[in-house]
Amino acid sequence: MLTLSHTTVYVLDQDSAKEFYTNVLGLELRDDISMGAEFEGAGAGFRWLTVGPTGDPTRTIILSDCAMGRDPASAEQLRSLVAQGTMGVGVLETDDCERAYRELSARGVTFRQPPARRPYGVEAVLVDDSGNWFSLTERVAVDA
Structure with missing residues (x-):
């Protein structure tokens, strides 16, 4: 059986997103981890930031920087789409x-x-x- 455990929301600023999703929307912080450069395709590493509904560990939202796992040009394209709403x-x-x-x-x-x-x-x-x-x-x- 397959189930979806995580979904990704691309954000422009992870610190701001952490504040918004936890303190404004009321979701709970799950993970805020700096991952090192040893992760393939991560370059200088990345930040694994996740939130979810309080008391429901089966649903997790990844608040991802647009650059995670992308080349600079693709990251900028994604950043532009997010910023445009x-x-x-x-x-x-x-x-x-x-x-x-x-x-x-x-x-x-x-x-x-x-x-x-x-x-x-x-x-x-x-x-x-x-x-x-x-x-x-x-x-x-x-x-x-």
Whole structure:
């Protein structure tokens, strides 16, 4: 059986992303490790920075520098795409989208879209400190 344990979000500044994902969104810090140059393709090494939902060790987000594992030109292209806000990177699930919207807005989170009813639930769209955007979704039961 296969399952997805980690997903990557490319960020412009790992220190800023660590602050945003832990102190603003409320995820827990999992790893913050400096990996050495001995890792193939890493050049001078890289920083392994991960966060995840508190109490759920099965879901982990890698907050990756755009340069990790890339040549300088590719890293700059990726950095440019992230900075332009072109990266829709996933869905953050909540049990109350309206409440989460109010709480996160009060913490300074930028939203592209306030909560709105959709066929699958209630959805808002938030933007992280690098420009990545997430659907913030409260699922509702759908009649079969």
